[in-house]
Amino acid sequence: MRFGIHTMDDFSLKGKTVLVRVDMNQPVDHETGTLKNTNRIAACVPTILELMEKGAKIVLMAHQGSDIEYHNFYTTEPHAKVLSEMLDCPIGFVDDVCGPAARQAIRSLEDGQVLLLDNVRFVSEEQTLFEKALKLDHDAQAKTLLVRKLAPLADVFVCDAFAAAHRDQPSICAFPKVLPSAMGRLFEKEYCILSELLEEPEQPCVFVLGGAKVQDAFLMLKTVLKKGAVHKVLTGGLVANILLWAAGAEIGQKSRAFISDNGYAGLVETGKELLAKFADKIMLPQDVAAKEGETRAEYSIGEIPSDCGILDIGSVTSQKYKNEIENAATVFVNGPMGVFEDAQMCLGTESIWKALADTKAFTVVGGGDSVTAASRFGVKEQIGYICTGGGAMIRFLTGEELPAVAALREAAQKNP
Ligand code: ADP
Ligand code: MG
Secondary structure: OEOOEOOHHHOOOOOOEEEEEOOOOOOEEOOOOEEOOOHHHHHHHHHHHHHHHOOOEEEEEOOOOOOOOOOOOOOOHHHHHHHHHHHOOOOEEEOOOOOHHHHHHHHOOOOOOEEEEOOHHHOHHHOHHHHHHHOOOHHHHOOOHHHHHHHHHOOEEEEOOHHHOOOOOHHHHOHHHHOOEEEOHHHHHHHHHHHHHHHOOOOOEEEEEOOOOHHHHHHHHHHHHHHOOOOEEEEOHHHHHHHHHHOOOOOOHHHHHHHHHOOOOOHHHHHHHHHHHHOOOEEOOOEEEEEEOOEEEEEEOOOOOOOOOOOEEOHHHHHHHHHHHHOOOEEEEEOOOOOOOOOOOOHHHHHHHHHHHHOOOEEEEEOHHHHHHHHHOOOHHHOOEEEOOOHHHHHHHOOOOOHHHHHHHHHHHHOO
């Protein structure tokens, strides 16, 4: 038991059918039907390997999204192939989620064998639209098809999908209602690292916050600043644009339109409140970059043209941020400093990410795009810990209990 949740040490697993929820959601190359990245699959390996060694019959449930949010229709078949290469043994796959074919495949498993079911979001009750529209509680989720069909075949449920822990869906939150349940090793590790970051990071602790998921980013900022455990927050991306606007700086018509069109104008007020309370902690860019025709132009704050669209932090800011990172003991990073996908607008992110590689501080990077940037700039191996979660990680750091954690904790209380 750890954090009030059972671990895989708490159950005898030999010969048991163990239903494991993993998060292997990766970007897909639709032309070739292959996965563009496999880091999340690799992160699932320790739990699966341990279950194999313990002689469990292992049933993996996973989802795979598409490029467009809420269109989740892509098979997990390529994942089985990748996983079997990583584990160097055959991994069963069935193109069914909880129908007769899936159930038959589960019943035929032998000790130590692994079966991956097809995309759980092929079942309507697992879809994000269903989650958001109906908001079923966990008891109601336990009556959905997936749970009614699969739970009777399993002895234990293991949740290893930390990256999906902020989702309130049956495959994550309902099995703990009806089965003895534990968190997997990856879940345990991510929980542990992030709760240390939230509670007692080694000081000075610096947060690097950029990217475009501003709603959760602002909530998280509020929590960590209130807790007082953060020395400095270095801002970039859309987060910085909103804070600059809140600080009364001219950020240009295109920047303002981008913020308003995405429904984030309300956050300018939140930004003002944060700046009023924590001005000494929050660092804003002193200069920024935008496109002038096809080339990169940098402007100091105060000299930004009125039609500007800010797409990166400037070089003076990069240098300042690098000094903070160099002198920190802990650095947490989520969200790139600019539109790093663009060859001209990647400079800010590139120089900060290189500083992460060079610092002696313990560095934690999370978020799909942030990790992609670490690969692109060749610093991934030098990062202290790469978190598989993006949304889940930020939500965790807002201090709010994640649905998966609530479900696992309740299961442990019921069944100590
Ligand atoms: P992560 O995936 O690491 O959690 P996000 O998804 O929150 O990060 O943000 C990444 C996206 O933010 C990238 O696609 C990047 O192009 C975009 N972005 C960064 N800076 C800006 C900016 N100034 N304006 C608009 N988009 C930005
Ligand atoms: Mg992203």
